[in-house]
Amino acid sequence: MLLIGGVVAAVVAGRESGDKGTATKTVRAVIGSEKAEFFADPDVVKALAAKGYTVRTETSGSWAMEELDLKGYDFAFPSSKAPADELAATYEARQPLPRPFYSPLVVVAHRRSAEVLAAGGMATLDGEHRGTLKMAAYLDAARADKTWQQLKGAEKYGELTGTLYIASTDPETSNSGALYLAAASYVEGGGRVAASDKDVEATAPLMRKLVSVQGAQQSSTDAAFRDFVSGAGNPLVLVYESQVAAMLGQGTGAGVDDLTVLYPDTTTNSDHTVVPLTEDGRALGELLSSDPELRQLAVRHGFRPQGATAEFTSATAAHTAYLNQKLTGVRQAPVPTSAVLHDMARRAGS
Numbered sequence: 001m002l003l004i005g006g007v008v009a010a011v012v013a014g015r016e017s018g019d020k021g022t023a024t025k026t027v028r029a030v031i032g033s034e035k036a037e038f039f040a041d042p043d044v045v046k047a048l049a050a051k052g053y054t055v056r057t058e059t060s061g062s063w064a065m066e067e068l069d070l071k072g073y074d075f076a077f078p079s080s081k082a083p084a085d086e087l088a089a090t091y092e093a094r095q096p097l098p099r100p101f102y103s104p105l106v107v108v109a110h111r112r113s114a115e116v117l118a119a120g121g122m123a124t125l126d127g128e129h130r131g132t133l134k135m136a137a138y139l140d141a142a143r144a145d146k147t148w149q150q151l152k153g154a155e156k157y158g159e160l161t162g163t164l165y166i167a168s169t170d171p172e173t174s175n176s177g178a179l180y181l182a183a184a185s186y187v188e189g190g191g192r193v194a195a196s197d198k199d200v201e202a203t204a205p206l207m208r209k210l211v212s213v214q215g216a217q218q219s220s221t222d223a224a225f226r227d228f229v230s231g232a233g234n235p236l237v238l239v240y241e242s243q244v245a246a247m248l249g250q251g252t253g254a255g256v257d258d259l260t261v262l263y264p265d266t267t268t269n270s271d272h273t274v275v276p277l278t279e280d281g282r283a284l285g286e287l288l289s290s291d292p293e294l295r296q297l298a299v300r301h302g303f304r305p306q307g308a309t310a311e312f313t314s315a316t317a318a319h320t321a322y323l324n325q326k327l328t329g330v331r332q333a334p335v336p337t338s339a340v341l342h343d344m345a346r347r348a349g350s
Contacts (some may be wrong), residue, residue, distance in 0.1 A: 024054040027074040027280050032175060033059040033220040034240055035077060035272065038301045047293045053284055061219055062175035063342075066090070075274050075281030079175035079240075084273035086338040091277055098274040098285030101295075101303035103242035104327060105179055105270060107133050107166055107262040108228055112157050113235040114260035120151040123262055129322045132329055133262040135187045138166075142213075143206055148235075160235060163213050167234035169224060170217040171345035177217065179268040179335065180238050181207050181344050186333035187266050193334040200344050207348040236262075240270055241323070242302030248319040249300060263324050266331045272303065 031039065038044055039057050048055055060068060062078035066086055070076055078084050084097055109117070114131055117123040122138045125131035141164055148160040171177035185194050185203040194200050211217070214234075218224040225243045227233040244261055274285030288294050295305045299315045313325050324330065336344065 024049050024052055025280060026054045026056060027278075027284050028072065029055060029057050029075045029077055029281070029284075030060050030065055030068060030070065030073055031057045031077040032062050032079040032272070033222045034079060034243065035301075036222070037246070038298065038303075041297065041301070044294070044297050047291070047297060048284075048287075051287055051291065053287070055284065059220075061170075061173035063171075063178060063345075064173045070277055073281075074278045075276050075285060077272065077274050077285075079270045079272055080179060080268075080335065081271045081273050082178070082335050082338045082341055083175065084271075084275050087275040091275065093275050093277065094282070097276070098282070098289050099271050099306050100274065100285065100288035101298045101305050102269045102271045103240040103303055104263065104330065104332075105176060105183070105238060105267050106241045106244065107264065108225070108237050108239055108244065109260045109262055110235060110258050111260050113160060114262060116148070116151050116153045116157070116160060117236075117262075119153050125260070127321055129260050130324060131260060131262050133264045135183065135264050135266045139184060139187055139206065142210055145209075145213075164236075165210070165213045165234070166236045166238050167214055167224060168210075168217065168238040169221055170219055170349075171211065172342075172349055173219055174221070175270060176221045176238060176240065178341050178345050179270060181210070181348055182335045182341060183264060183266055183268045183333045184210060185336075185344060194336045194340050194344060196340075197343070200340060200347060204344075204347045207344060208350070211348040240302070242304075245302030245316055245319070245323060246300070247302075248322055249302065249315065259322065261322050261324075263327070263330050265329060266333050268333050268335055271306075 036059050039055055062083045065076050065078055076087050088097055111128060114123060118125050123131050123133050146164050147162060148154040148164050154160040168180045169177035171181050185207060188203045188206050221239050224237050225239045228237045276282035276285055295311060298305055299311050304312045316323050316325060
C-alpha cells in the first residue's frame with residue numbers, strides 16, 4: 001500500500017505580491033509539512049518573487065516521498081539527508097544537494113512532567129523552561145515498562161498515569177519518527193550506528209517497544225505539536241526545535257508559560273535537504289541556502305541556517321530560557337543509511 005497518506009492539498013505560495021511588473025518563474029515542489037508555513041509566509045513569497053520565483057508546494061511525510069511519482073516537480077524537500085539521498089539516487093540528482101537549514105529534535109513537556117522526570121533521574125533542568133533528557137536512563141525506563149505512577153511526585157498530577165513514553169510520529173512515513181529510532185538505537189547500541197541486519201536485530205526489541213506503547217501515531221510533527229500546545233495528547237512529545245522557536249518568536253501558544261524544552265543528550269539533527277529534479281529546482285535550493293533575506297526568514301520560522309550560528313543566536317536571544325542556542329551537552333548521533341533506517345522502522349512497527 002503506497003504510503004501517501006501524508007500528502008495534502010496544495011499550498012499555493014504564488015500569491016499576489018503587489019508587484020505586478022515582476023514576472024516570476026513557477027517551480028513545483030513536494031515538501032515536509034513542517035516547512036509549509038515557511039513557504040506560505042507572505043514575506044517569503046515576496047522575497048522569492050523578487051528573485052524571480054513563485055513556488056507551489058504540496059506536503060508529504062518525508063519518507064512517503066519515495067512512493068510518490070515526482071514527474072513534473074522541480075524539487076523535493078524532505079526533512080533529512082537519508083530520504084533525500086534515496087530520492088537523489090532514484091532521480092539521479094547531481095551532488096552536492098543543497099541543505100539550506102536544519103533543526104535538532106527535542107522533547108516538549110509541561111513543567112510538572114519535566115520535574116517528575118528530573119526527580120526520577122531521567123532529566124536535568126536548567127530552569128523552569130529548559131533541560132536535558134538523559135537518553136540512556138529514559139531507554140532503561142522504557143525497557144522496564146516503567147509507569148508514571150512509579151515516579152516520585154507523579155501522584156500529584158492526575159494526567160501522569162500509565163506507561164511512560166515519548167510520543168513520536170510514524171517512523172515508516174515521517175522523518176522525525178525515523179530519526180527518533182536512529183538516536184535511540186545509537187544509544188542502545190553503545191554508541192554505534194546501526195549498519196547491518198545484525199545491528200538492527202540487536203536493538204529491535206527496544207525499538208518495537210518505543211513504538212508499540214504509543215498505539216496510533218501522528219503522521220506529522222505539525223499535528224503532534226499543535227495537539228501538545230492545545231493541552232491535548234501525551235505529556236512528552238518529540239518535535240523539531242524549529243517549531244518551538246517559531247512559536248516563541250511569534251509570541252503565540254497558550255501553553256508557553258508551562259512549556260519545558262528537553263534536549264536529548266543524544267539526538268539527531270533534521271537536515272532539511274533539497275533534492276533538485278530540474279535546474280530550476282537546484283537554483284531555488286541554492287537560493288534558500290545563500291540569500292541573506294531568505295536565511296533570516298528561515299530563522300523567523302525557527303530553523304538554523306547551515307554554516308553560521310550568528311543569525312539564529314541573535315534572533316532567539318530573548319528566548320534562551322527555552323532554547324539551548326549552542327546545543328551545549330548535546331551529542332549528535334550519526335543516522336543510518338536509508339535502507340537500514342527503513343528496516344529499523346519496519347521491524348519497530350511489526
